[in-house]
Amino acid sequence: MDFRxxxxxxxxxxxxxxxxxxxxxxxASILIGTILGLLVGLGxxxxxxxxxxxxxxxxxxFRGTPLLVQILLIHFAVVPLxxxxxxxxxxxxxxxxxxxxxxxxxxxxxxxxxxxxxxxEAARSLGLNHVQAMRFIILPQAFKRMIPPxxxxxxxxxxxxxxAALIAAPELMYWGRAMQGQYFRVWEPYIAAAVIYLVLTxxxxxxxxxxxxxxxxx
Amino acid sequence: MIQVKNLKKSFxxxxxxxxxxxxxxxxxxxxxxGPSGSGKSTFLRCINxxxxxxxxxxxxxxxxxxxxxxxxxKVRTEVGMVFQQFNLFPHKKVIDNIMxxxxxxRNIPKEKARAKGLExxxxxxxxxxxDAFPDSLSGGQKQRVAIARALAMEPKIMLFDEPTSALDPExxxxxxxxxxxxxxxxxxxVVVTHEMGFAKEVGDRVIFxxxxxxxxxxxxxxxxDHPKEERTKAFLSKVx
Numbered sequence: 001m002d003f004r005x006x007x008x009x010x011x012x013x014x015x016x017x018x019x020x021x022x023x024x025x026x027x028a029s030i031l032i033g034t035i036l037g038l039l040v041g042l043g044x045x046x047x048x049x050x051x052x053x054x055x056x057x058x059x060x061x062f063r064g065t066p067l068l069v070q071i072l073l074i075h076f077a078v079v080p081l082x083x084x085x086x087x088x089x090x091x092x093x094x095x096x097x098x099x100x101x102x103x104x105x106x107x108x109x110x111x112x113x114x115x116x117x118x119x120x121e122a123a124r125s126l127g128l129n130h131v132q133a134m135r136f137i138i139l140p141q142a143f144k145r146m147i148p149p150x151x152x153x154x155x156x157x158x159x160x161x162x163x164a165a166l167i168a169a170p171e172l173m174y175w176g177r178a179m180q181g182q183y184f185r186v187w188e189p190y191i192a193a194a195v196i197y198l199v200l201t202x203x204x205x206x207x208x209x210x211x212x213x214x215x216x217x218x
Numbered sequence: 219m220i221q222v223k224n225l226k227k228s229f230x231x232x233x234x235x236x237x238x239x240x241x242x243x244x245x246x247x248x249x250x251x252g253p254s255g256s257g258k259s260t261f262l263r264c265i266n267x268x269x270x271x272x273x274x275x276x277x278x279x280x281x282x283x284x285x286x287x288x289x290x291x292k293v294r295t296e297v298g299m300v301f302q303q304f305n306l307f308p309h310k311k312v313i314d315n316i317m318x319x320x321x322x323x324r325n326i327p328k329e330k331a332r333a334k335g336l337e338x339x340x341x342x343x344x345x346x347x348x349d350a351f352p353d354s355l356s357g358g359q360k361q362r363v364a365i366a367r368a369l370a371m372e373p374k375i376m377l378f379d380e381p382t383s384a385l386d387p388e389x390x391x392x393x394x395x396x397x398x399x400x401x402x403x404x405x406x407x408v409v410v411t412h413e414m415g416f417a418k419e420v421g422d423r424v425i426f427x428x429x430x431x432x433x434x435x436x437x438x439x440x441x442x443d444h445p446k447e448e449r450t451k452a453f454l455s456k457v458x
Contacts, residue, residue, distance in 0.1 A: 121268050
């Protein structure tokens with residue numbers, strides 16, 4: 001098998017553009033998904049079951065249906081409800097955020113519930129209200145425990161952003177497919193894309209490890 | 219002053235406190251003893267509403283905790299609590315454990331809160347541990363920090379929930395010493411404990427609880443040396 005470096009060189013600028021969009025999609029979705037996930041997670045652990053119910057439904061839907069179905073639904077059906085013309089980048093960020101939020105909500109819930117009950121009691125007994133106790137005592141400790149599962153979720157999110165190629169968002173995988181279409185070659189585009197995804201996910205793991213070590217209290 | 223009137227507490231169908239009536243006067247040290255499952259810890263936890271009260275009333279300085287209009291957070295600032303498992307905040311340094319509530323609840327400036335925190339650490343003999351994390355301390359040191367943390371809010375009342383039960387025997391003394399000093403200074407204290415020596419020496423009054431009821435209460439000398447109830451006699455014969 002001969003490996004055609006020349007077409008890789010030719011496509012390099014496109015891969016670069018695609019990679020930048022992939023990083024953009026991932027960062028935006030991680031940020032929105034994390035904030036949304038925290039709210040959904042806090043919603044689900046509310047004592048009032050009636051108020052918690054919508055959050056449970058949300059998680060059930062987004063965890064229980066394929067991301068591909070969600071991305072097509074949002075791109076072709078949901079976004080056009082609000083905009084004249086659908087927008088693949090917007091649809092991709094929306095879908096990835098909403099989907100990630102469902103998983104992140106469960107990570108937050110597990111993290112918060114893993115903190116010993118005595119921590120909340122000690123905080124409340126000092127006169128802190130519930131919100132202060134959450135903010136200063138429970139969440140900082142829960143967050144430390146949530147870094148490994150959050151890292152997993154973020155890595156999954158980076159990889160799943162490749163599905164945005166199917167709604168023609170010009171990210172990394174989109175250019176891989178374009179290259180295959182132009183030259184009828186499969187090894188070059190997909191190996192190149194795989195290597196770039198690997199670099200992205202490894203960099204993220206590295207950053208999260210660093211963060212985890214910085215938060216150590218020993 | 220603490221007034222507990224007809225206090226009842228159930229966990230589901232399990233009635234843990236059946237009808238508790240106690241008044242603790244200012245500067246009084248009341249020690250609560252009794253077998254496990256007697257409801258003594260639950261009783262203590264009801265005094266600052268860590269448990270929701272099923273029936274009856276708890277009044278702190280005349281303020282009824284069971285009244286829906288009572289700001290429970292405000293009352294809690296007057297009532298310090300020390301737990302069996304210390305419950306220090308592991309992600310914060312010793313000094314930050316102590317400074318947190320004064321700064322966030324009372325809005326005391328950082329410098330002032332720190333000075334006060336160091337003073338309290340000196341009082342419990344741990345000034346040099348100010349910048350250590352709780353995990354690096356021994357059990358006795360942790361509990362002394364927990365006491366300092368509670369005192370930082372300048373409470374009028376201190377509640378101790380088996381403060382020495384999770385400690386190695388040789389560390390019990392250092393914690394009891396701090397508690398004795400507090401009692402001498404006139405702090406109003408309610409102490410749930412198995413330390414009968416402490417009860418005798420420091421307690422103004424001892425309450426013996428069993429089965430969710432107060433079986434007997436008296437000054438320590440009387441209760442320990444001349445218990446009236448059979449149940450009290452049986453319990454004391456096992457622990458003394």
